[in-house]
Amino acid sequence: MVRLLLQAAVLGALLPAGLGARNGPQRTFGIDYDKNYFLKDRKPFRYISGSIHYSRVPRYYWKDRLLKMKMAGLDAIQTYVPWNYHEFKPGVYNFFNDRDIEYFLQLANEIGLLVILRAGPYICAEWDMGGLPAWLLEKESIVLRSSDSDYLAAVGRWMGVLLPRMKPYLYQNGGPIIMVQVENEYGSYFACDYDYLRYLQKLFHHHLGDEVVLFTTDGASKSFLRCGTLQGLFATVDFPPGSNVTAAFLSQRSSEPTGPLVNSEFYTGWLDHWGHPHSVVSTEKIAKTLNEILAQGANVNLYMFLGGTNFAYWNGANMPYASQPTSYDYDAPLSEAGDLTGKYFALREVIGRYKPLPEGPVPPTTPKYAYGQVAMEKLGTVAELLSDLSPSEPIRSTYPLTFVQLKQYFGFVLYRTTLPKNYSEPTPLRSPLNGVHDRAYVSVDGVAQGVLERGKSYVINITGKAGTNLDVLVENMGRVNYGRYNNDFKGLVSNLSLGQVTLVDWKIYPLDIDSVVGRGLNSRGEESKTAASNPSRYAAPAFYIGRFSIPSGIPDLPQDTYIKFPGWTKGQIWINGFNLGRYWPVRGPQVTLFVPSNILVSSALNNITVLELEQSPCDIQKCAIEFVDKPEINATLQYESNSQKLFTKDLWLDPL
Numbered sequence: 001m002v003r004l005l006l007q008a009a010v011l012g013a014l015l016p017a018g019l020g021a022r023n024g025p026q027r028t029f030g031i032d033y034d035k036n037y038f039l040k041d042r043k044p045f046r047y048i049s050g051s052i053h054y055s056r057v058p059r060y061y062w063k064d065r066l067l068k069m070k071m072a073g074l075d076a077i078q079t080y081v082p083w084n085y086h087e088f089k090p091g092v093y094n095f096f097n098d099r100d101i102e103y104f105l106q107l108a109n110e111i112g113l114l115v116i117l118r119a120g121p122y123i124c125a126e127w128d129m130g131g132l133p134a135w136l137l138e139k140e141s142i143v144l145r146s147s148d149s150d151y152l153a154a155v156g157r158w159m160g161v162l163l164p165r166m167k168p169y170l171y172q173n174g175g176p177i178i179m180v181q182v183e184n185e186y187g188s189y190f191a192c193d194y195d196y197l198r199y200l201q202k203l204f205h206h207h208l209g210d211e212v213v214l215f216t217t218d219g220a221s222k223s224f225l226r227c228g229t230l231q232g233l234f235a236t237v238d239f240p241p242g243s244n245v246t247a248a249f250l251s252q253r254s255s256e257p258t259g260p261l262v263n264s265e266f267y268t269g270w271l272d273h274w275g276h277p278h279s280v281v282s283t284e285k286i287a288k289t290l291n292e293i294l295a296q297g298a299n300v301n302l303y304m305f306l307g308g309t310n311f312a313y314w315n316g317a318n319m320p321y322a323s324q325p326t327s328y329d330y331d332a333p334l335s336e337a338g339d340l341t342g343k344y345f346a347l348r349e350v351i352g353r354y355k356p357l358p359e360g361p362v363p364p365t366t367p368k369y370a371y372g373q374v375a376m377e378k379l380g381t382v383a384e385l386l387s388d389l390s391p392s393e394p395i396r397s398t399y400p401l402t403f404v405q406l407k408q409y410f411g412f413v414l415y416r417t418t419l420p421k422n423y424s425e426p427t428p429l430r431s432p433l434n435g436v437h438d439r440a441y442v443s444v445d446g447v448a449q450g451v452l453e454r455g456k457s458y459v460i461n462i463t464g465k466a467g468t469n470l471d472v473l474v475e476n477m478g479r480v481n482y483g484r485y486n487n488d489f490k491g492l493v494s495n496l497s498l499g500q501v502t503l504v505d506w507k508i509y510p511l512d513i514d515s516v517v518g519r520g521l522n523s524r525g526e527e528s529k530t531a532a533s534n535p536s537r538y539a540a541p542a543f544y545i546g547r548f549s550i551p552s553g554i555p556d557l558p559q560d561t562y563i564k565f566p567g568w569t570k571g572q573i574w575i576n577g578f579n580l581g582r583y584w585p586v587r588g589p590q591v592t593l594f595v596p597s598n599i600l601v602s603s604a605l606n607n608i609t610v611l612e613l614e615q616s617p618c619d620i621q622k623c624a625i626e627f628v629d630k631p632e633i634n635a636t637l638q639y640e641s642n643s644q645k646l647f648t649k650d651l652w653l654d655p656l
């Protein structure tokens with residue numbers, strides 16, 4: 001007795017605030033296979049859940065967003081854990097600030113939301129490489145998401161860090177987590193490796209205990225469920241609005257003849273790609289199917305309830321290569337900025353037909369402020385600032401190396417060689433094997449020549465003198481997050497040729513732009529050469545800076561805002577060192593970027609840094625960016641033909 005009490009006291013002291021032993025009977029969560037429902041504290045339970053990814057919302061706003069989800073009548077939230085967001089380099093873990101998942105779980109618990117944890121290791125999620133760390137590719141032949149021994153070893157180490165942190169947050173331990181997902185839509189992947197699923201099952205139970213409810217999610221058809229499910233892992237399905245709900249759940253029944261019906265991803269909207277129209281799904285259609293799901297007594301997770309933002313470089317891509325934009329608004333009930341929408345209230349009304357909605361006001365939409373134009377000035381080109389951006393000696397290599405070989409996983413790398421002879425006539429610079437991953441900005445002697453782009457542009461003409469620098473700045477636009485092309489190497493992944501010769505003897509400069517911008521990027525003091533002699537639509541990639549202060553005398557500033565890029569083409573933007581993401585208004589559909597207020601300060605000037613890769617307005621017209629109070633993520637532009645068809649759900653789910 002004494003020993004037991006002591007253990008409880010020690011346990012209580014170790015557990016995070018709000019968790020731990022409680023008075024009353026022991027908390028339990030399980031499945032009643034006879035009666036087709038979950039059992040929470042031994043009573044029948046059905047959940048209505050919504051997806052929110054903590055990695056796509058600044059920590060500052062977690063509580064606001066969770067409260068809005070609670071007030072919609074949700075019982076639970078569902079979140080993914082992106083492995084690569086936490087283990088940036090092998091064995092180096094980050095669980096601080098925006099990555100503090102434990103704090104996120106505590107908030108959910110305090111607000112009274114249960115949590116369905118999708119722990120990976122693979123998550124898809126339109127997230128870089130589906131959440132898998134790029135450093136796994138250091139073994140080039142690795143078979144991801146299989147029983148490849150090196151892959152399993154890395155998974156084992158990661159889960160040995162993540163899952164013990166999650167264990168105190170399990171429902172039976174006083175926390176909010178009722179279920180833990182293993183892998184993600186594994187039945188859509190070519191490997192179909194049951195040993196891998198068995199390994200994960202054992203690993204998860206080892207760290208989380210035997211009581212935990214583990215589950216899988218797959219597309220609602222027998223063909224997906226075949227390779228995605230395993231005895232002992234509860235099989236759930238996903239399907240979109242407009243589906244035949246009865247038929248979709250019958251497919252779940254093919255794997256789980258009894259037990260609760262669950263749609264783990266009921267799509268409230270859909271993802272976007274650069275160069276394709278913004279996705280919109282009608283509220284009426286969603287409300288109708290949601291009503292049908294709930295009327296069957298089924299459990300549902302609305303994916304997404306709030307999409308949020310792909311800050312920095314975190315977006316993924318689909319094949320044929322098309323990367324996702326910075327906004328992950330998803331046309332969800334809560335907008336990217338957490339705003340209440342008509343869809344929110346319509347779905348709340350549907351939920352209200354099945355359970356009492358919580359009392360009290362819904363937290364209001366946060367106000368947005370148009371700070372107006374901010375003048376920008378050119379600091380210098382990437383080549384001019386190279387000694388700051390890449391302080392070490394360049395890596396010399398006969399043939400180009402990939403980002404992974406350079407151990408730089410995100411952002412930009414400059415590949416430099418010299419022209420072997422005079423090219424006075426336009427000469428084709430080619431990527432014969434489509435090996436520019438993903439976009440290369442080419443200059444000769446500081447003068448822009450054009451852009452090579454994966455899957456789109458394999459050759460440009462260049463001119464230049466013998467011995468001058470040929471600079472190829474390569475942008476990683478996000479790794480493929482879905483399907484068999486997950487092992488997506490970046491950089492120059494094959495040789496470039498110029499005329500008839502293969503280019504050799506590269507000097508490779510990994511660019512540590514984020515650290516440099518964080519410290520404050522300074523002008524080199526030299527006059528920046530402008531490429532006035534070249535009338536092309538391109539200029540050499542360059543940095544621009546601007547400063548602005550938050551107006552005084554107006555209450556409640558700073559507030560959230562959106563940035564617009566009048567006359568700018570494509571690039572990356574930071575405010576006060578925070579990497580807001582990519583902008584590409586000429587390609588669209590996203591035109592403005594969301595700026596959360598927490599990165600702005602009133603006490604000092606706010607610093608904007610822009611890396612423009614193609615053409616800034618600065619040589620031609622007024623050179624500014626502009627803060628506006630309305631988002632624009634649905635611009636109508638000249639899209640590629642067939643773009644509407646390319647990413648329908650069926651095609652996307654099909655393991656091509």
Ligand SMILES: *[C@@H]1O[C@H](CO)[C@@H](O)[C@H](O)[C@H]1NC(C)=O
Pocket residue numbers: 244245246247250
């Ligand atoms: C929906 O699917 C069920 C089961 O397959 C079928 O009986 C029913 O006719 C379908 N309903 C519609 C409207 O197609």
Ligand SMILES: *[C@@H]1O[C@H](CO)[C@@H](O)[C@H](O)[C@H]1NC(C)=O
Pocket residue numbers: 421422465466
């Ligand atoms: C390249 O052309 C310049 C004149 O533009 C000439 O001086 C030089 O000798 C040439 N170099 C080679 C390697 O042909």
Ligand SMILES: *[C@@H]1O[C@H](CO)[C@@H](O)[C@H](O)[C@H]1NC(C)=O
Pocket residue numbers: 426427428459460461
């Ligand atoms: C390159 O220049 C040649 C000769 O001027 C021209 O025929 C060809 O179309 C050009 N190619 C590109 C990709 O601009």
Ligand SMILES: *[C@@H]1O[C@H](CO)[C@@H](O)[C@H](O)[C@H]1NC(C)=O
Pocket residue numbers: 399400401492493494495502
């Ligand atoms: C470039 O070509 C050389 C010679 O054919 C080859 O050995 C090398 O692997 C190629 N490099 C890349 C990155 O494709």
Ligand SMILES: *[C@@H]1O[C@H](CO)[C@@H](O)[C@H](O)[C@H]1NC(C)=O
Pocket residue numbers: 520576601604605606607
């Ligand atoms: C912006 O840069 C200026 C000058 O380097 C500095 O004084 C100021 O503190 C910076 N602002 C922030 C918010 O970091």
Ligand SMILES: *[C@@H]1O[C@H](CO)[C@@H](O)[C@H](O)[C@H]1NC(C)=O
Pocket residue numbers: 634635636
């Ligand atoms: C873009 O979205 C706004 C706000 O929802 C809407 O008013 C506008 O009509 C949309 N534009 C296009 C081209 O769809």
